[in-house]
Amino acid sequence: MKSKSIGVLRTSTIVLWFAAMASIGCGPQQAAQVSQTPASSTADLMKQRGLSEADVNAALQTYTPTGKKDEYITFASGGHGGNLIVIGVPSMRILKYVGVFTPEPWQGYGYGDQSDTILEEGSRFGKKLTWGDMHHPALSETNGDYDGEFLFVNDKANPRVAVIDLHDFVTKQIVTSTLIQADHGATFVTPNTEYVVESTQYPAPLGGGYAPIEEFQDKYRGAAIFWKFDRENGKIDPAKSFAIELPPYMQDLADAGKLDSEGWVFINSFDTEMAYGGNLEGNPPLESGASQNDMDYMHIINLRAAEQVAKAGKTKKIAGMDVISLDTAIEEGLLHLLGEPKSPHGMDVTPDGKEIVVAGKLDTHATVYEFAKIKSLIEQKKYAGKDAFGVPILPFEDSIRGQVELGLGPLHTQYDDKGNAYTSLFIESAIAKWSIKDLKVLEKVKVHYNVGHIVAAEGDTVNPDGHYLISMNKWAIDRFSKVGPLLPQNFQLINIASEPMQLLYDMPLPLGEPHYAQMIKADKLKPIDVYKPAGYDPIKDEHSANAVKAKEERIVRDGKDVNVYMTAVRSHFTPDIIRVKKGDTVHLHITNVEQAHDATHGFTIGSYNVHSSLEPGKAVDITFVADREGTFPFYCTEFCSALHLEMAGYMLVEPG
Ligand code: RUQ
Ligand code: CUA
Numbered sequence: 001m002k003s004k005s006i007g008v009l010r011t012s013t014i015v016l017w018f019a020a021m022a023s024i025g026c027g028p029q030q031a032a033q034v035s036q037t038p039a040s041s042t043a044d045l046m047k048q049r050g051l052s053e054a055d056v057n058a059a060l061q062t063y064t065p066t067g068k069k070d071e072y073i074t075f076a077s078g079g080h081g082g083n084l085i086v087i088g089v090p091s092m093r094i095l096k097y098v099g100v101f102t103p104e105p106w107q108g109y110g111y112g113d114q115s116d117t118i119l120e121e122g123s124r125f126g127k128k129l130t131w132g133d134m135h136h137p138a139l140s141e142t143n144g145d146y147d148g149e150f151l152f153v154n155d156k157a158n159p160r161v162a163v164i165d166l167h168d169f170v171t172k173q174i175v176t177s178t179l180i181q182a183d184h185g186a187t188f189v190t191p192n193t194e195y196v197v198e199s200t201q202y203p204a205p206l207g208g209g210y211a212p213i214e215e216f217q218d219k220y221r222g223a224a225i226f227w228k229f230d231r232e233n234g235k236i237d238p239a240k241s242f243a244i245e246l247p248p249y250m251q252d253l254a255d256a257g258k259l260d261s262e263g264w265v266f267i268n269s270f271d272t273e274m275a276y277g278g279n280l281e282g283n284p285p286l287e288s289g290a291s292q293n294d295m296d297y298m299h300i301i302n303l304r305a306a307e308q309v310a311k312a313g314k315t316k317k318i319a320g321m322d323v324i325s326l327d328t329a330i331e332e333g334l335l336h337l338l339g340e341p342k343s344p345h346g347m348d349v350t351p352d353g354k355e356i357v358v359a360g361k362l363d364t365h366a367t368v369y370e371f372a373k374i375k376s377l378i379e380q381k382k383y384a385g386k387d388a389f390g391v392p393i394l395p396f397e398d399s400i401r402g403q404v405e406l407g408l409g410p411l412h413t414q415y416d417d418k419g420n421a422y423t424s425l426f427i428e429s430a431i432a433k434w435s436i437k438d439l440k441v442l443e444k445v446k447v448h449y450n451v452g453h454i455v456a457a458e459g460d461t462v463n464p465d466g467h468y469l470i471s472m473n474k475w476a477i478d479r480f481s482k483v484g485p486l487l488p489q490n491f492q493l494i495n496i497a498s499e500p501m502q503l504l505y506d507m508p509l510p511l512g513e514p515h516y517a518q519m520i521k522a523d524k525l526k527p528i529d530v531y532k533p534a535g536y537d538p539i540k541d542e543h544s545a546n547a548v549k550a551k552e553e554r555i556v557r558d559g560k561d562v563n564v565y566m567t568a569v570r571s572h573f574t575p576d577i578i579r580v581k582k583g584d585t586v587h588l589h590i591t592n593v594e595q596a597h598d599a600t601h602g603f604t605i606g607s608y609n610v611h612s613s614l615e616p617g618k619a620v621d622i623t624f625v626a627d628r629e630g631t632f633p634f635y636c637t638e639f640c641s642a643l644h645l646e647m648a649g650y651m652l653v654e655p656g
Contacts, residue, residue, distance in 0.1 A: 058504040061495060064091035072457055072468060074519045075137045075151055076491075078102075081512030082132040084153060084164065089457075089468050089519060092493055092507040100162045100171045101132025101155050108602070108612035109171070113621040114539035122160050122174030125208065133157040136187055136253075136516040140231075144191035144258040144353070144462035148524035150234065152196045154186035161187055161198050161227055165234055167528055170538045175236045178208040178319040179243055180223050185254030185267045191462070193231060195303065197256060199224035199267050203248035207319040216276045217388065222246035223323065224254075224267060224301060234541065242310035242322040244329050247389045248274055249297060250290065253346055253412075256303075258462055259353030261371040263304035266356055270343045272296045272387075291362065295339040295396070297387070298347070298358065300374060306334045330390050336378055337387055339396035341367060341403075346412035346423070350436060351462050355401065357436075359410035359423055365403040366410055366423055368439065373399045404439040406432045411452060412516075414459035416466035416496055422459075424451040424471065431471055431494070433501060445501040447492050449475040455517040456496065465521065469494045469501075472514055480508050489513055531617030534593045544619035546589035555579075566590045568601045568614050570641040573634070576649030582629040582656035588622040590614060602637030605651055611637065626653045 040048065046056060064070065070088030073095070078085050082102030086095045101122065103110025110119050110130070120128055132155030140150040151164040160176040160183075185199030203220040205211045211219035228240035249269040257264035275289025283289065306324060309315075309332050315322040329335040341363035348357045356369040377383075377394045384395040409427030416422070420442065423432050429449045434441045453472045457465035476490040488508035495502040531538065535547025548565040553574040556563045562584050567574050568591070580586055592601055592614035601614040607628070612620045636647035 076514040076517035077134040079512030111611040138187040152187040159183035196227040220248040245326040265301040267299040297337040348413040414456035447471040534617040548591040571643035571647040578651040591619040605634040
């Protein structure tokens with residue numbers, strides 16, 4: 001069930017009601033509870049804090065009393081922070097950071113064997129990476145609607161895709177292919193999450209080799225990788241994944257078709273000039289070299305047909321990946337190009353799947369393409385020409401329904417439940433609301449400042465909710481108290497159900513630059529409370545072979561390997577003394593045997609760079625070499641109980 005949208009609350013009525021309640025000795029929430037006298041009347045508070053009626057109105061739409069939950073959950077990319085950020089809407093309270101591409105000490109992510117495996121798995125060219133430039137989260141979908149089960153997200157810098165399981169909000173997998181060297185059209189899922197799309201941004205020789213940049217047109221290529229998702233296992237299956245070679249344009253954002261356009265993938269691009277910079281070598285800088293042509297190209301991929309071609313083995317292996325060559329893609333009719341106004345950015349399929357909205361950074365319009373027209377042009381082989389590689393180009397005029405003039409620097413588009421689209425205007429620092437049917441701007445709201453992506457409630461699904469939209473602003477300038485030259489991002493919550501649209505709340509976001517986010521109805525998420533039964537390994541997603549039960553704690557020495565089978569329970573670790581010799585390899589296997597909700601312990605041994613989070617029922621393994629003799633206290637790092645400080649012990653490393 002979709003939520004009903006709300007309009008603007010009538011503040012004057014509410015203020016009067018507050019005043020009336022206050023005068024009879026009842027605060028707003030205390031009416032049915034203990035009677036308390038508010039510090040001041042609402043009118044006094046407004047005066048003291050300099051708040052207008054509009055401010056109070058906005059506050060009442062976001063204020064969330066203790067114990068009340070949010071209606072929506074937003075999953076925001078953590079940008080160069082490399083972690084995922086979970087935010088409640090409308091309160092805009094941060095609920096969690098999830099370690100993904102960057103070690104996250106609170107969760108012990110990257111500080112123990114299991115989670116190290118995940119970061120290790122994300123290595124490229126043998127190098128373990130401890131950060132990522134996270135851009136676009138994508139919730140798993142069933143029939144084009146979020147199902148609340150999984151989330152995928154990309155790392156643009158070190159092209160990778162992570163899988164986060166929303167049953168416990170833990171990163172379970174990172175996949176990467178050295179086929180490509182930077183991504184941006186990622187991650188986007190097909191309507192039933194069969195595939196997770198990852199396409200390149202900056203062309204490079206496929207597979208990661210060297211080629212002189214002067215051979216850009218011959219040797220450099222883009223690619224789109226279609227990672228096959230195995231929902232049953234909750235993992236991407238690289239062996240069943242494949243890629244298509246693309247021309248050396250700078251492919252940008254992408255979207256998967258839905259409903260009418262299901263089975264197709266759309267990727268836009270800039271730099272169809274194939275400029276590659278060289279501003280100290282007599283060439284124009286990349287930015288101007290890449291902005292010469294009036295039109296760039298949308299890439300239209302017939303994914304269903306491509307899947308058949310890949311299954312038929314018409315691929316070559318590059319960097320371990322099955323790749324459909326550009327020639328094969330052309331021969332088999334898998335790839336078509338279509339003009340897009342100068343340097344486009346956002347690529348957003350409408351909820352009915354019938355149209356595609358492309359916003360041009362350097363063009364003041366959004367262009368609305370009709371999928372039915374595109375499909376019939378492809379079927380009739382009606383081309384306007386071919387590009388330098390022989391890829392057929394569809395005629396622009398015949399494939400669009402029209403254009404709408406939005407303003408300066410249109411980037412990304414989201415949708416509501418009433419047939420409206422919302423497009424961010426980066427240069428103008430505004431959001432334009434426009435009618436998809438009439439191609440007319442209805443209204444604009446100012447934001448602060450330089451908005452990139454926007455996210456509306458379920459705003460890129462087949463069934464958007466309307467109501468809330470967050471403007472993800474890159475610049476904050478004067479919105480918050482000063483914190484030095486590096487400023488937070490500014491997330492602004494907007495009520496899009498009200499007319500005019502109403503700016504409700506500014507939330508500073510001080511952890512990297514989130515690019516995209518997705519907002520899901522909170523009741524679609526069904527996370528677990530504890531790992532049951534105790535002894536679960538969340539990374540391997542199975543009962544741990546090293547799980548320890550109460551009374552089965554022990555220390556087992558095998559040559560220089562010391563295995564410590566330990567339990568944690570309020571308020572002790574068993575064993576609480578570990579004796580080893582310098583040079584021993586210590587394998588800690590710790591199980592939090594508690595099953596009480598929120599009874600989390602932490603574990604650290606000083607000076608060994610070891611930390612784990614032990615949620616109820618979780619089992620972790622930590623391996624390290626006791627390479628320093630001495631006396632090392634270990635203790636619980638979560639204030640779990642009255643005797644938390646006593647939840648400690650000693651590791652004694654005797655001289656070897
Ligand atoms: S991109 S706004 Cu990945 Cu638009 Cu950042
Ligand atoms: Cu366990 Cu503190």
